Amino acid sequence: MTQSTPAAHDDEQRTYASVAQAAAEDPKAFWLGAAQAIDWVTSPTQALDDANAPIYRWFPDGTLNVCANALDRHVEMGNGERVALVYDSPVTDTVREYTFTALLDEVSRFARALADRGITKGDRVVIYMPMVPEAAIAMLACARLGAVHSVVFGGFAANELAVRIDDLRPKAVISSSCGIEKTRIIEYKPLLDEALRIATAQPEFSVVVQREQHRAELRDGFDLDYADLLAATPEGIDPVPVLATDPLYVLYTSGTTGKPKGILRDAGGYAVALQWSMGNLFGLQPGDTMFTASDVGWVVGHSYIVYAPLLAGVTTVLYEGKPVGTPDASAFYRVMDQHDVNVFFTAPTAMRVVRKEDPDAEHARTADLSALRAVFLAGERLDPDTYEWTTKTMAEATGRDIPVVDNWWQTETGWPIAANPLGIERLPLKAGSPTVPTPGYRLRVVDPAGNDVPAGTEGLILADLPLPPGTMASIWGDDERFVSTYLSTFEGTYLTGDSGYLDEDGYVFVMGRTDDVINVSGHRLSTGVLEAAIAGHPAVTECAVIGVHDETSGQSPRAFVVLSPNADPETISQELVALVRSEVGPVAALRRVDVVDALPKTRSGKILRKTMRQISDGEGDVVVPSTIEDPSVLDAMRATLSRRAE
Known part of the structure; x- marks a missing residue:
């Protein structure tokens, strides 16, 4: 592979304004520079393919493997014994660490086991899993083979799983015997079996991770035991090169009535964008630790539990538990303390739940949060009250000014549209705002007729095309729907579906959905x-x-x-x-x-x-x-x- 080198636009004199200007004035040069931080099998010479505008494709002549960038290259650089993933599960009283070497070994062997059963580049695989390491391993194993994964959140019922299976038509399904809540065990296998009974499309086989809390009954000739597969597969498999424009995963989002809406993410643009975001938005470097309290069934879990941290050589914490009740409102603080977390990322809802149980933040003051540098909150609008409480809590717990950073993005974009770019320049925070547009996103606010509105006036938030790398490539199997849903309302723009305004300082305020x-x-x-x-x-x-x-x-x-x-x-x-x-x-x-x-x-x-x-x-x-x-x-x-x- 072509070894990465520092991006050409990185220097110590950067400011947000200079980086945003560079990305806006010459996006092709900017993102080709950022692409140098990725290891390519064939380095891209062309940044953007606009032949099918308004559908754009990034790095069309580049080839790579995302799994190799997330695992192999760190081992090859001599960092194999660095911790890649920490599995922290208060519901099972388990903490387990995987080094990059150990994670690569299991991912590679599971990829070979899938390949031995016919999974090849371009095949689809549905992953229906709780928050266990095998969920991330399954995602990475698919990426290693060039197979397209689609993770379905384990909380969805059988019929919702069935419509996704029918839309994606997977060759295999990877699941678990159960998910574990604080008061009950949820049997996954009956839900999967019922989904397959309902679905028209039928996979060729399933793989089941058996958990000791509940073991599922497997069907002969169809269900395979994950542990047995690994035991029978002592050798791994090399990563399969794919085009940067080849699909990495499909993730279904809201609006799943009738024909579901599968957001299609490509491999190369996503890898470049996430790698860039870790240093520039989150201020994280190899050897740091990130704790994202989300689920791999959602886009935040895809981007900032699995792919982005591992691409950047950052330790990721995969947490199986709740903000409270496992055992109490101290859970998040305990994880940050125990694993020396540098950046914590969760949803405003989670902090509201913690606040409800522990309004005076007594648990925070008993934890050692000396490693913490920033808190990021996303997934919904961060209301000023929650922002102020979280800011006060972190300041009192650490004795330092810990930025609490709202950031706004969507399943469709895959990474933040707006955030405070801590790795470039920490900008003043404003309650109720995710700060400024991320470099690469050019935002406008318009009235219903498409006319730009003055600063401070609420309207429809649009992003000028082309969107930066990492954003959705299309809707699975339906380019026309992609264009009609997102790209045709106002020519040359992406319709975010959110309303809000830009203030006099260029700060973004997102007020809510328009649908x-x-x-x-x-x-x-x-x-x-x-x-x-x-x-x-x-x-x-x-x-x-x-x-x-x-x-x-x-x-x-x-x-x-x-x-x-x-x-x-x-x-x-x-x-x-x-x-x-x-x-x-x-x-x-x-x-x-x-x-x-x-x-x-x-x-x-x-x-x-x-x-x-x-x-x-x-x-x-x-x-x-x-x-x-x-x-x-x-x-x-x-x-x-x-x-x-x-």
């Missing part, structure tokens, strides 16, 4: 998925789900339903909560169902979800659209909510 997606504890859920489950109940004639403000989780789903005559509201409400849990999964967290006589609609039949949300959140000045069909329906809804409040 019907709710954000529960950092997890984006389409209201359509929840509504589809509720509408399946025979007593429901009409329904709408909205996200309402929740002090702990940011938003919580609230269902409004119209029932058939003679249906018992209390009974049906309980059944609907159970139904959503069964069909969508516990992550949906639906607890509130309000039975109403009718839903407010426009004359064209559109349900007024925004108006419903404003009423439910108790907003005083609710603007009722002039197109409403029957204003009395809103009055009845207010009366229903008032009775519930009493």
Whole structure:
């Protein structure tokens, strides 16, 4: 492989302004320079392929292997005994370390075991796993073979797994016998078996990681035991070179009603962007430690638990537990103390949960956080109150000024659109803002007609094309949908789907989604998925789900339903909560169902979800659209909510 050298634009005199300017004025030169930090089989000479604009592809003539960059090169550079991954599992009372050498050995042997069973470059593999090391190992093994992985969060129910299997048509599924919560064991194998029963597409085999807390019954001729496979595979396999534009993974995001929406990520652009982000945004260098309290089923887990830290030679902590309850609100602080964490990354919801149990942050003051340099919070809007509390907590616990950095991004972008670039220059923080656009992203705010609006005026947030490397390459199997969903609303731009504004200093303020997606504890859920489950109940004639403000989780789903005559509201409400849990999964967290006589609609039949949300959140000045069909329906809804409040 071509060995990496320092990027040409790196020097000690850099400022955010100079780096952002360089990325904006000549993005091709800028990202070719950043690409030098990656080891290539064939180094790219062309930065950008714009022949199919508005679909752009980065480094089209480069070849590499992402797994080799994450593991092999660190071993080859003599850093094999450095710790690559720490598995910290309070739910199983386990802490286990993997050096780069040990992790490479297991990844390489598992990759060979998959290859021996027919998995080759371009094949797809679904990974349905809890937060265990084998989840990361499976991802990296697929990357080593050039196979395309798709991780499905273990909290999703069988039918949600089935629609992803049908869309991706994988050759294999890798799963676990169970997931472990603080009070219960969730058997994964029955969920997988039910998903395969529902699905039309059928993989050729599955691999199951058997856990001692519960061992699953395996089907002869189809299910393979992970441990047995490794025991029978003493030798690993070399990494398979792929084009930079070849797919690395598919990750399904909100809007999975009807045909699911699989975000397609390519190999080369993603590796370059994540490598660049670790030093420049997070200020992390080889030998540092990053603790990202997320899940590999989400984009944050893909990017900042697995790929980015390992690419950069940074130790990553893979945590199987909760912010509280495993055992208490000290959990995160204990991990930071025990593993000398330099950067901690989690969701604002997690800090709200910790604050609720430990409002005076007594646990933080008893931990040794001397290694901590920064806290990053993302996954939803960081409200000023949580920002201030977290900042105060970290300052009191460390006696130092620890930056608490909001950062804004999406499954689609794969890495931050806006952040405080600590590795370049620490900028002043502003509560409620993720700071400034990341170099490479050129943001605009427009009105509904596409006209730029003045600073401080809220509108639709757009990003000019081409987007930087690492962002989505397309929607799996559907370029037309990719263009129509994200790239065609306003010519030459990417529609983020978020609203907000840029202030006079160029700081970004993101106020919320413009579509019907709710954000529960950092997890984006389409209201359509929840509504589809509720509408399946025979007593429901009409329904709408909205996200309402929740002090702990940011938003919580609230269902409004119209029932058939003679249906018992209390009974049906309980059944609907159970139904959503069964069909969508516990992550949906639906607890509130309000039975109403009718839903407010426009004359064209559109349900007024925004108006419903404003009423439910108790907003005083609710603007009722002039197109409403029957204003009395809103009055009845207010009366229903008032009775519930009493």
